[in-house]
Amino acid sequence: MARIGVDVGGTNTDLILETTDKDSIGKGVFEHKVASTPEDQSIGVMRGILEICEKAKLDKKEIELIVHGTTVATNISIEGNGAEVGMLTTKGFRDILHIGRHKRPHNFSLHFDVPWQSAPMVKRRNRIPINERILPPHGEIERPLDEQEVRAAVATLKERGVQAVIIGFLFSFLNRSHEQRAKEIVQEMMPGAFVCCSSEVVDVMREYERFSTTAMNAYVGPATYNYLTHLSSELRESGIGADLRIMQSNGGVATVESCCERPVNILMSGPAGGVIGGHHFAQLDGEQNIITVDIGGTSADISTLSEGEIQIMNPRDSYVGGYPVMVPMIDMITIGAGGGSIAYVDEAGGFHVGPRSAGSVPGPACYNRGGTEPTVTDANVVLGRLDPDEMLGGDLNLDPELSAWAIKEKIADPLGLTVKEAALGILKIVNNNMALAIRSNSVARGVDPRDFVLMPFGGAGPVHGPALAEEVNAKAVFVPPAPGITAAAGLLTTNLQYETTRSLLCDLDTISDENMTRMHDYLELLEEEIIGKLRDDGVEPENMRLTRLAECRYYGQGFELRADIPAGELTREGVKEVIKSFHQAHETDYGYCFENAVVELVTLRVIGNAESRKLAWPLSEEAGPDDLAKAFMYERPTVCDDGQEHMTPRYRRKSLKAGQRIVGPALLMQHDSTSFVPPGWSAKITKHGNLFISKDQ
Template identity: 40%
Template sequence: MSTLRVAVDIGGTFTDLQILDEATGVAHAHKVPTTPADPSEGLIAGIREACARLGVDPGRIRAILHGTTIATNAVLQRRLPAGAVIATAGFTDVLEIGRHVRRQVYANRAEPRALLVPRSRRFGVVERMRADGSVETALDEASVRAAAERVKASGATAVAIAFLHAYANPAHELRAAAIVQELLPDAFVSCSHQVSPEIREFERTSTTVLNALLMPVVKTYLSRLEARLADAGISAPVYLVQSNGGVTTPAIAGEQPARLLLSGPSGGARAAEVLAAELGEPNLIAVDMGGTSYDVSIVHDGAIRLVTQGDVDGLPVRLPMIEIRTIGAGGGSIARADETGRLLVGPDSAGAVPGPVCYRRGGEEPTVTDANVALGRIDPGYFLGGAMDLDVDGARRAIADRVAAPLGLEPGPAADGVVAVATAHMAAAIRLSLFEKGLDPKDFALISFGGAGGLHACDTAAEIGTGRVVFPRDPGTLSAWGMLFGDVVHDLARSRLTTADAAAVPALEALVAELRAEAEALLARDGIAEADRAFPVTLDLRYPGQAYEIGVPLVEPAALAPEALAGAVAAFHDAHDRQYAHAERHVVPEIVTVRMAATGRLTRPGARPFEAAAGGTRKGARTIRVAGAEREAAVWDRAAIGPGLSVDGPAIVEEPHSTLLLPPGWRLTAHPTGALIATVTAGKGA
């Protein structure tokens, strides 16, 4: 019997699954509501339902790849334990000082800084390392013990230890951690040199604090998940999807949960990169619209972009991650009129419980999904393939009472307004993602997925000025499908500031060898065969005096020659020119950080079999409101649209986990891979 690989993406509203038969390469999609109180319940329920529907034994599951928003949601909702910071004396206010970055530069006052640890729980100890790793002031262990006692008295259960220049020499952090663990055996302790061993005290401290606060959250969840899997008779190993698109073991995830902060969205970005090659579309704007959020990532020249720093709710995270922009604009985003008569949509969401009004779960506030139901764009009897019957009257009533009446509008135009405002938010997020890189939307196709994405994709594309939209197969669970392509990845880094010239080669070679030894040990512990290991190296380079770096690959790092470093320097100049429209090619840049991605290659899915429909016919027609008027729209089952058939808007295309809206002025055709391609035939597609 063939084995199965399961990918699970737990979102704020739905839990998406892809069940891959490893022998045939066939993947099956499934979707169940998320269980916010304990997401592992929904995960187990989804696996059981999917296996029952497919008639397979859960014992055949060989591996579970698990993406989750549990870390992100804990930060956004501030469902975190009380934490404390132990820092070098004189540096306890690093979190509060920050970078003095102001989003509104002309405002009278700076925005309030997000602080997860108040000053009363930040403690200094006597010690000092220099930037070269030498000791300036020895660690005063008595001051560490005094700080630990103050942590205990404060009631904090998570402790972040972030000492000055610990990335260069972690000896003081290691000893301090041992003392804290001895005095506080039940505390969760995180050291900065283990989480983010890089320069920049603020970002390193912020990342370490987030990591410490998330440790009890993620470890508790993983313990529950392990117990539930055992009860369900599933003994397959679990791999957690990281923000960098790779996967890691529960043991690593429990110790470094900050690496999971973009766990779910990274699967969708990885899927878009795979589909770019499959479709012959090297430039894609990937948009994932679920029930709670809207995630934007860019595939440029066939590749997604990794960055070394992001932020979650204004909190810097100094870790490698796929570049993704997330806004609160999903199907569950709440619509309301404010006291000034403005229509607002999001970022707050109805979530899975109670959910939109049409879900019949006690929701009272209208959402984007309710607006689409009220406009007739969603078949209430075919939602989730008929698994959930929607309340159309309830959705219309909520729109009428909470949006139309306060704004003095009829219900139809009010629902139009909800959709238009949500679309404007999505278009703005896409523009930012493109324009900050100097990219033109006209050079890109938009690839839309997520359960709610198909209803807004063409309007969003028209808003940003691109006339081509790709609707991939199984769009409602595409992020889960993308997780099937993840490899085991450990991100290692060492900050060493030096000039990138031939004189730096011996020290650089020694540093790469040190990283390689650590990487080999990690992959051996993961059980990765030597033939399946890879160790790509990246250098973070900058011009002297700059405060930002650009990462470029270092070719042939194992036998480093001056020519290899010179090639990396040339690549840096080219990248700087592309990104900032100038390059100082006569200047020798600085090496700031050396990075190695210890990669254990996992077996990837093969080509997905696709049998095109022959002579498909439409399901029927129904009246919907689109482009500001009531119109009759053809209704198609997606499986009926095969090569050679074209569909003109207005039209609705339905599948079990998603609905696609084709507005007037757009035409839909089928790609040989099974994707559907929408193109503008008139004006801006309106």
């Protein structure tokens, strides 16, 4: 079964094709890159799919699965060009989306912006209150839904040209009947509009985060729906009958239909693939503690994986574009630091790099596409760390004179520096920015980078790896075999996965028979929902894996931690196991627990997944005595971080074999990226093709 992973980045769209013995060309792995097309990502995706099939000499009809990591929803949330959204909400709570939680991003500053107020996803005029009321703790109806008010509100929204409508009523997570009825009325009066209820998108307590998440779902919904359905039809029209799956923020994949209903689940689709890919390649060589740094054209995505486990972000910390989004996401942070990040001198004479990026068009100055501002890529070209005639294996010819000119005009001359000094400064600043982000994702959380290997990938990652490792004191650098397409490779190593939740507030230590019954019934309903989704995807019952979780807190705490629920029939002994699991989770996260304190259940969550076939990366042959000489390409002068110029050999990385040791300075060249081995460092190829770079002892 031939499979393709497609990951869309800010500059390039990366593809990987895996074939098996059952395909016409036999077993193999093929890599490819094309320029991203921000105006319509599907253009670059389709071009890449057709070109990689042609490159492999594979009939496109043999493709059975395409897994796609996309930034469509992400870009909408960041650029603020989503749909015009209307909202029906409980009377008296119209301004929840504006008030938020009174959080100050900068406690001691009067000059800050909160996007939910300055750029609301739902304008106040389009938030219309409706008479209805449901009461806690069990969802009794105190005031029935006023359907006439709903119809009048929908007519107003329709007249205003609203494209999407959300329904967010108070306590709907306890009883969704009012939201469901209001949705039926909206769909009846506004056929074709994007409509969603808060109880469908994120069925949990905390109305502000629930409303905000639902608003984001609708804000990105119409454009995401149009993109995914358009791509599906483009594939069919091109004669490709493959199943299309989309990477979700939680690291699992889902169907197009599911992602069209809940596009909020794919807000971090693109970066998630990189973490999954990095984890896969690290596991091949037994590396358990890794810090992944995915450096592309516009951003750097950083995640810390301890003991081989991919971490899921706490919902209280989940923000996208400045808005709280309470959906499961891989724990990572993103900063504006990439190959296309623009260097500039501000009005006060300050030297900055990023977060603004040149992207793929016009791109860095050396691309000769009209860009005139110096970027990180231009700095690497000027310093000889990227060879202009070897970018993308020679498919992308760069003009080094344009790089030197841009740095001289915009940085060197204004600051009274030489071009070389300015280029070194650009790299120093961008590396420091990334190092600060790495520390915030590791040291600030009690993780010691000295026990971790730094794993840089993405097109721009490996050339920065050693400098970053030295900056954060990581023990070594670990570069996957195809760093430029690691995110795409990750798409072929992830599982089909769905999650669903239900709120239930009760004390577990003294849980009543009534709440025990509720807990049992809710878990059954959640399991049935997940099993139905997996069954619709063609998964056999014996291949389904269900995980049951209780999100709990000590009585009086503001947020929850996840605790495991034992499999099988839920009993009081099982509840005791949940309490014990919560104490352990609290000990792990905070360093202490209160074993005599009351534990409160807040939310039940069921995660269902089905194991997928993992990408079978070919093993590397053992190195012979003459293999290093055979891999040698040429040597050129390269400026290192100390400002000294060294005559540096270039080696073709794919010609290097297992056990081969390369002494720095050296550049290891491949189609999708370049790895830098500084003086005083050496590199070694593992049997799985990974590159291990460490300081000489």
